[in-house]
Amino acid sequence: MSSPAVRDGDPPNEESAPSGAARAPGGDTAAIIAVGAVATCLIALIAALVAGGAVTARVIPGLPDAGPVTRWGLPVATTVRDVAAALTIGLLLLALFLLPLRKGALGPQALGYLRAAAWPALAWAGAAGAVLVFQLSDVSGLPPGQVVGDQLTSYAVSVGQGIGLTVVILLTCAAALLCRTTETAAGAFGPFLLACAALVPPALTGHSASAGSHELAITGLALHILAVSAWVGGLTAVTFHGLRSAPQDAPVAAERFSRMALWAYIGVGVGGVASAVSRLYSATDLFTTPYGLLIAAKAVLFAALGAAGWLHRRRTVPRIAELGGRRLFARLAGVEIAVMSATMGIAAALSRTAPPPEEGTTDPAQAILGFAMPPPISLETLLxxxxxxxxxxxxxxxxxxxxxxxxxxxxxxxxxxxxxxxxxxxxxxxxxxxxxxxxxxxxxxxxxxxxxxxxxxxxxxxxxxxxxxxxxxxxxxxLRPARRRGDRGPxxxxxxxxxxxxxxxxxxxxxxxxxxxxxxxxxxxxxxxxxxxxxxxxxxxxxxxxxxxxxxxxxxxxxxxxxxxxxxxxxxxxxxxxxxxxxxxxxxxxxxxxxxxxxxxxxxxxxxxxxxxxxxxxxxxxxxxxxxxxxxxxxxxxxxxxxxxxxxxTERRRERHSRRDGSDDADMDAYNAYLAELDRRSRGQS
Structure with missing residues (x-):
């Protein structure tokens, strides 16, 4: 009996599995993991906001203050934006790369995940819009209700941070539209590339844009965001797929994600170190400033995630085809997703925490160049x-x-x-x-x-x-060909x-x-x-x-x-x-x-x-x-x-063709014979 078709916009579930397939630990486990991840993220966000002083700053009388709604609303909206971005990237990765293709085309499950990616993409756009309002409220010192209108429009098209968020909204809405209308594997690259591009603007307009070492700060943060989104979103999507799909479908996605996760982990580490180095001006800042302490907390969670990933690769991925192995995978993945959620909460609070100020005097050119004016040019300085x-x-x-x-x-x-x-x-x-x-x-x-x-x-x-x-x-x-016939590898x-x-x-x-x-x-x-x-x-x-x-x-x-x-x-x-x-x-x-x-x-x-x-x-x-x-x-x-x-x-091919045909290029031979006959007659006459 054939399996029922996946409804448009719905990810595949256990009912779409082949008849007779063992039922996986279903929606109850997925719901528990989701609730635990949200709770962990909120707890980490609140704790980091309080520890970093972002919501406990003393209000100075006479100075404009946006109020508690903005102080709490901005980091919450930022967290929702980051989580929605990770889910969008994860579902697109699952549909496009982690699930095998069928004769080069998206299968029913992959197409269902592609359709489902439209919803977190729209949530991403909505959260970016909320961040836009709260940012302007924070900058202007006015409550959110008083900045909606001409001020918001001007901020969105004339200020760097506003322009960046406007670009994010446009890109994510376009990605959501393509997710609902695209049918082919090649076409699915469109929303995936748009979603990846929408991750970049926050790196260009945040703390890193004003850091001393632009080359490290901006690129490091952009790499960090891309790698985190692929890692968190990919693990979440693969876990959901493993809990809801047939047993024979789960190992392929888990094995492919396991290989990708290693590169994502390296990207997160390299990007995070580069971003931290560009914002911390001494080693003591890591332990004596709120900004440095939050970075240290992220580093500890990052190490824990590395250990969990190693356990996944060594123990659970080889056993995931077994029912018991899938349950073990669900438990470990649930813990890993919870730790990732806490990390994302701390990251959102970090964006609201002031980095330590740079010590000493600053060269006027350094604010523009990102480094001090170099000495007179010479061969030595060039080298x-x-x-x-x-x-x-x-x-x-x-x-x-x-x-x-x-x-x-x-x-x-x-x-x-x-x-x-x-x-x-x-x-x-x-x-x-x-x-x-x-x-x-x-x-x-x-x-x-x-x-x-x-x-x-x-x-x-x-x-x-x-x-x-x-x-x-x-x-x-x-590069090796794809293992499965009709699938696409690199x-x-x-x-x-x-x-x-x-x-x-x-x-x-x-x-x-x-x-x-x-x-x-x-x-x-x-x-x-x-x-x-x-x-x-x-x-x-x-x-x-x-x-x-x-x-x-x-x-x-x-x-x-x-x-x-x-x-x-x-x-x-x-x-x-x-x-x-x-x-x-x-x-x-x-x-x-x-x-x-x-x-x-x-x-x-x-x-x-x-x-x-x-x-x-x-x-x-x-x-x-x-x-x-x-x-x-x-x-x-x-x-x-x-x-x-x-x-x-070309000449060798012509000669091989002539020898194979046996004609030996009849036209050329006839012409050569004609020339030889003319030469013979001319000699005879002479």
Whole structure:
């Protein structure tokens, strides 16, 4: 007897299990876990708010006070927002990655979880709206009822924190809509990516946005939030699925989540340490300030969660197919979810607790740059003034480690991999680290000329080296196929992405080439440049944009990876020469400017050891004009070599085809015979 269909919007339950399947510990256990988690979260939130002084601050007569509703309502709304975000991410992870697909499509259970994710997404949007109201009430010192109206609208579109929450509301509403309308596995990526993007704005506008070390604070908090949401939400969704599904369905999701949870745990730890280091200015702050004590409490709970996760992986996951094992999993998962809930309550209270003030005097430029004005530029300072940018440190480590693991797997199988590709990839990562983490990154924030060096290297040299490393080819050869027929693992998802409509559009010459050659004009000759330079996330976006647009452009010029289309080599040469000409003109245009670019940013601080911003900008324009020669020569040599090899392969294929057909290319042979006959006659006449 076939199982009944899952109703639209309802997650699967025990009635949707196959006939004769053993009933799992059902809704009663799930309800107990849910009630315990909510109670634990509220208790931890109240205790942390009181311990941190967020709700016990003395009201000074004569100063505006928002009142107790805002003091309690803001952290409660923040907690609801964070919990709803975790549940949304967890359900989407379960539907898209943790449950096996059926012939590449979502099964009934996965589709039910996708539909169910719309409800916590809407709760997320509602809680973000409540946080918006309470934040304005807290900032203005007015009760919540008095800020609803024009003040709230102005705050939502003109202040950083208000804009961030407005973006969260829009993204989560869009994700909820897509959850209700999407039918395919590829389409489910839409709400998942929107939900992940909605986690980022709080990291850009909270305490970390004003921290001294922007590179550590903002990226660390963003990583921490993403990893926590995936970890907490994933465990909650898998636990619910294990309690309500048939016994044979639970082990797959639990095993996959167990592997993912390890990476989430590492992400939570790295992000949390980076965020704490950027907000605590001495080791004693961890034990002598309310902010530090709350961080210490989170660290203790984090260690306990690590121990619980280890028990899950070693003891319960291998036994989850058994009924007794599932009950043990439910008990341990319930305890782990309760501890996670307490951690989220403390995190919400931490956002309302003032961090310790920075000691000593602050350089006026430090508030803008995130670090003190560096000394005069020299070779020594370029090599020694390294900046710990967590985003690019993580990118280099993951890209390098993943590539090395892929090569090692091929070697263990006895499959060859060209050493030249490994050298190109390693060189690309080393150069990227040199311009994004060394003194070049430090001076790029104060000198336009060094910024232009960084721009040119990131867009015109690093992408060439990475493209020649053939990362997609390596991944397709090294990744194992999915264990289940019709399911999608990393290899299948990568193949689907390479052949997707998005890839066909992004790698089309009419898209990739204009993005590469025209976006610098739109960036530098508009107010966008100083606006992005003034914000760490904007500066991060610029560097990622340089890398991505350069990678796409050179991928269609000298790429060896499989793609949606293969351009003729003559067209590649035309695109290369045209792009280099436009880039050279870009540098000349900068040199011809009568006033410095981006003075809304550079005019905020003074660099005492340069002749002026105009002279430095002229140098930067000259660099943009001259640097293009080196990558052009490198790409031309690589393309000519590929062209020659392609012609050789074509000729070998033609010869094999001729030998296989036995025709030996009759037309060519007839033409050669005709020429030989003409030669014989001419000799006979002579």
């Amino acid at each position: 020694t003034l390294w900046r710990p940018d967590l985003f690019f440190i993580g990118a280099v480590v993951l890209l390098g480690g993943g590539y090395a693991a892929g090569v090692a797997r091929l070697r263990r199988r006895g499959d060859p991999w060209p050493w030249s590709r490994t050298v190109f990839w390693a060189a690309g990562l080393l150069v990227m680290a040199a311009v994004l983490l060394s003194g070049v990154a430090t001076y790029s924030m104060v000198l336009f000329s060094v910024h232009m060096v960084q721009h040119m290297v990131l867009s015109m040299l690093v992408p060439i080296l990475l493209v020649l490393g053939a990362p997609v080819t390596l991944a397709l050869r090294a 290899r299948e998802w990568l193949t689907a992405f390479v052949n997707s409509r998005f890839s066909r559009v992004a790698t089309h010459p009419a898209v990739a080439a204009p993005l590469f050659v025209l976006s610098p004009y739109a960036l530098y000759f508009s107010p966008l440049f100083p606006a992005l330079m003034n914000d760490h996330s904007g500066h991060l976006f610029m560097n990622v944009h340089f890398l991505v647009t350069g990678f796409l452009y050179y991928w269609i010029i000298v790429g060896v990876d499989p793609g949606p289309r293969k351009l003729p080599y003559l067209l590649r040469l035309v695109l290369l020469l045209a792009a280099m000409g436009v880039h050279a003109f870009f540098g000349i245009t900068i040199m011809m400017q009568s006033s410095p670019l981006g003075m809304e940013y550079y005019g905020q601080f003074e660099v005492p050891w340069i002749d002026g911003q105009s002279a430095d900008q002229y140098t930067g324009g000259g660099i943009a004009w001259a640097v293009g020669e080196i990558p052009t020569a490198l790409v031309t040599l690589a393309m000519l070599r590929q062209w020659a090899r392609d012609e050789e392969r």
